Amino acid sequence: MAADAYSWPGEHHIHIEGALTPELLFQLASSNGVTLPTDDHAFQSVSTLYERYQHFESLDDFLHYYYIGMSVLVTESDFEALAWDYFQHAARDGVVHAEVFFDPQAHLSRGISYETILSGFKTAQTRALEEFGITSELICCFLRHLPVPDSLAAFNIPELQASLTNGSVAGIGLDSSESGFPPLLFKDLYQQAAAFGIRRTAHAGEEGPASYIRDALDTLGVSRVDHGVALVQDRELMARVAEQGTLLTVCPWSNVFLKGVRSVSELPIREFLDAGVQFSINSDDPAYFGNHYILDNFCAVQEAFNLSVDEWRRVCEAGIRGSWCSEQRKAEMLERLERVVAKYEQA
Ligand SMILES: Nc1ncnc2[nH]cnc12
Numbered sequence: 001m002a003a004d005a006y007s008w009p010g011e012h013h014i015h016i017e018g019a020l021t022p023e024l025l026f027q028l029a030s031s032n033g034v035t036l037p038t039d040d041h042a043f044q045s046v047s048t049l050y051e052r053y054q055h056f057e058s059l060d061d062f063l064h065y066y067y068i069g070m071s072v073l074v075t076e077s078d079f080e081a082l083a084w085d086y087f088q089h090a091a092r093d094g095v096v097h098a099e100v101f102f103d104p105q106a107h108l109s110r111g112i113s114y115e116t117i118l119s120g121f122k123t124a125q126t127r128a129l130e131e132f133g134i135t136s137e138l139i140c141c142f143l144r145h146l147p148v149p150d151s152l153a154a155f156n157i158p159e160l161q162a163s164l165t166n167g168s169v170a171g172i173g174l175d176s177s178e179s180g181f182p183p184l185l186f187k188d189l190y191q192q193a194a195a196f197g198i199r200r201t202a203h204a205g206e207e208g209p210a211s212y213i214r215d216a217l218d219t220l221g222v223s224r225v226d227h228g229v230a231l232v233q234d235r236e237l238m239a240r241v242a243e244q245g246t247l248l249t250v251c252p253w254s255n256v257f258l259k260g261v262r263s264v265s266e267l268p269i270r271e272f273l274d275a276g277v278q279f280s281i282n283s284d285d286p287a288y289f290g291n292h293y294i295l296d297n298f299c300a301v302q303e304a305f306n307l308s309v310d311e312w313r314r315v316c317e318a319g320i321r322g323s324w325c326s327e328q329r330k331a332e333m334l335e336r337l338e339r340v341v342a343k344y345e346q347a
């Protein structure tokens with residue numbers, strides 16, 4: 001069932017800038033006249049860059065390349081090309097719904113307007129809907145390694161705030177370096193967002209401790225937790241998260257590539273299933289993590305844990321129910337899931 005193109009490959013945790021392939025990166029660097037670091041051998045060619053991506057030492061080691069990579073995105077059509085490249089991969093994997101993070105601060109700081117970024121993504125989203133029937137939402141992430149006032153200033157850019165309140169962006173997230181940047185720092189930002197009724201999620205418990213997950217829930221009022229694998233270190237909190245039905249957006253290959261675990265089999269997938277924790281399976285930054293898009297992540301989980309049809313049904317259902325789309329779209333996806341499950345149960 002994991003590899004069934006008619007099941008529910010949907011995702012809630014894909015950074016669009018993390019879908020920038022080395023091929024597109026070099027192409028855009030050339031067309032925009034962006035100079036890539038000359039003192040790093042990795043930037044010599046597409047193949048040396050792919051080779052370097054095989055050896056990240058940590059989240060921060062990866063982020064170093066991630067931020068250099070996105071410096072090639074300049075025009076509206078660059079943002080469109082990036083998102084369109086991702087949607088083509090998603091369509092091949094049978095994705096029906098995608099909730100996509102983007103990092104405006106990393107572009108605004110280079111003089112790119114919010115409108116340029118958003119318009120490029122929106123064009124690709126519309127095309128993905130028309131050509132592939134993929135529905136999608138955008139989630140605006142704030143960068144936790146930057147000074148807090150920077151995120152507040154970004155949140156108060158009129159166009160950015162309007163996109164969150166008029167529904168063209170579905171909610172906010174918090175990403176980038178985790179250790180040393182506790183959720184508490186962003187309390188004001190999240191309180192302001194809450195006052196507008198904006199949906200909130202945050203990366204927590206990827207490299208950071210389980211206490212960051214508790215803080216994200218209690219201080220930031222998130223309705224989802226991105227990654228959250230450290231939850232297994234705190235059984236009491238795990239029981240609470242299960243009880244509340246908070247969705248964790250787990251990213252198996254990402255955790256392997258960033259050295260959180262040595263293999264997918266070390267992830268707490270069984271513990272989460274046994275405890276009744278709701279989680280979905282996601283790709284995070286597929287172009288940086290071995291070109292493992294969503295289906296590779298589903299398959300890796302299947303190979304490592306051999307989930308039953310009913311367990312996959314639970315994972316997929318949790319993902320659908322935790323989505324930030326319309327109730328009608330959720331109902332359609334649940335119906336589709338039931339058809340697939342019925343097919344497997346008959347087989
Ligand atoms: N895995 C990850 N963790 C935190 N921030 C990110 N930004 C892009 N990918 C990320």
Ligand SMILES: [Zn+2]
Nearest residue numbers: 013015175284
């Ligand atoms: Zn992420």
